[in-house]
Amino acid sequence: MKLKVRVLAAALAAAAAAAGTACRTAAPQGVPQTSQAAVQSDSAAAEDEGLSQPSAAPETAAARDSGASAAAAPGRELPAAPDEANPGDDRDTDDLREYAHGVSVVENPVSGKSWFIWSDSYDSGTGEDGSWTHDVFWQAFDPADPALAAKRTLIAADEAQEPASASVAGDGNMIVTFEDGSDNGDAQLSQRYAIYDARGGVVLAYPQTIFMGGHSGHAASTRDRHVVFWSNEWVDDGAGENGLGTGKDVYVTSMRTDGSGLQTLPVSAGGEERDWWPVLAASDSRALLVWQRYVPGQTWARLCCAVYDPVRNRLVGDVRVLPGVKTDYYNYSACWLEGQGCFALLTTQADGTGSILLVDESGAVTARADGLPPFVRESAPAVTARADGTAGLCCPTAPTGALFVTVDGGTITPGQACPAAYRWTGCGTAGFFKDSGTACFVTLGTDRRHLLEFSGR
Ligand SMILES: [Ca+2]
Ligand SMILES: [Ca+2]
Secondary structure: OOOOOOOOOOOOOOOOOOOOOOOOOOOOOOOOOOOOEEEEEOOHHHHOOOOOOOOOOOEEEOOOOOOOOHHHOOOOOOOOOHHHHOOOOOOOOOOHHHOEEEEEEEEOOOOOOEEEEEEEOOOOOOOOOOOOOOEEEEEEOOOOOOOOOOOEEEEOOOOOEEEEEEEEOOOOOEEEEEEEOOOOHHHOOEEEEEEEOOOOOEEEEEEEEEEEOEEEEEEEEOOOEEEEEEEEEEEOOOOOHHHOOEEEEEEEEEEEOOOOOOEEEEEEOOOOOOEEEEEEEEOOOOEEEEEEEEOOOOOOEEEEEEEEEOOOOEEEEEEEEOOOOOEEEEEEEEEEEOOOOEEEEEEEEOOOOEEEEEEEOOOOEEEEEEEEOOEOOOEEOEEEEOOOOOEEEEEEEOOEEEEEEEEEOOEEEEEEEEEEEEEOOOOOEEEEEEEOOEEEEEEEOOOOEEEEEEEOO
């Protein structure tokens, strides 16, 4: 049975919105000119309709004056209280991931199809014994005109399959991986996956198992390999977030895009270090592995990273413990910046500020920006390679809004800070650029998905 082994941190302190230039006032199509951020939610009705059925009309979250703080933004939408969102559902609310956990945006380079892939238990609820029930769902979307539509079941099994994490390789084959509470015998959990082709056909059907007992894994794909970074074992001694313990070791597994040639490497295993919550990003040929390392007596973690070569199944250089980073538990992400030749690592530090580090393919930290607004737990920024050669990022900021950032030749420049009414959860958020100046995010609320849009630079 999969219970709440990890609990969401106390809500991030509502740090004042970072000073920044106002967002461009030009509104996205279909949104009133007063809007700087549009919010669309998939209503329960939309969930009952066919895949191509348009979702409910977008609701507008408007901040009427440029530079207005999020707190002052009128007309905002906030998630309903959990007990309102789920009438008759007695799920407790200390860990919102009980409702939904893990979302990826996958844009297939071969078929041109794009999907949202995520885990939720919106309809299935929580078992009477408290066990989670998430299944994995998907929805196709048009990146140039994204909209929420009815969800379709990708993988359903007993207990919970979460957090879903998906990525696509150069030939269009896609891996979907998650921690699986189903059918594990004494192991209780396992890291499992399935592989699909460019059109969504099954290449390797669920359940494929990476490791019995494995948990918390995430996926990224190079041109010709899928990479899953996962954790093993749990140390339950009252340490870690809300006293629920920590993971112990982290391993990486890679395979060809059809799932053959599976190989595993211990990244940090054994020893005294307690390493967990492994996330990653991939370039054409390498993956940046990022995880947290427990610091005894503290309520923050060290952030560790390593670059992995999935063809040779070895690390490029050593494991690095990033100096001067005291990360808020679970609050970091990584992405590859096409055209810049580096990864970006985003983290929220224990003092409530955000940091971005650039890491090259050999694992060296080449640039760093601190003192940024805090980022949203379990959020992946939207990333674009601009025509002028720079990389544009749009990063969800806690508790609301988003920050545009430009990376150019090793320089990290914060751009516009965009207010919004929607209050992010830590359940999972994934971004993409709709056009060069508009970032969109699919994000998991307590009873439905939401789609948000920010215009700026
Ligand atoms: Ca399930
Ligand atoms: Ca260890």
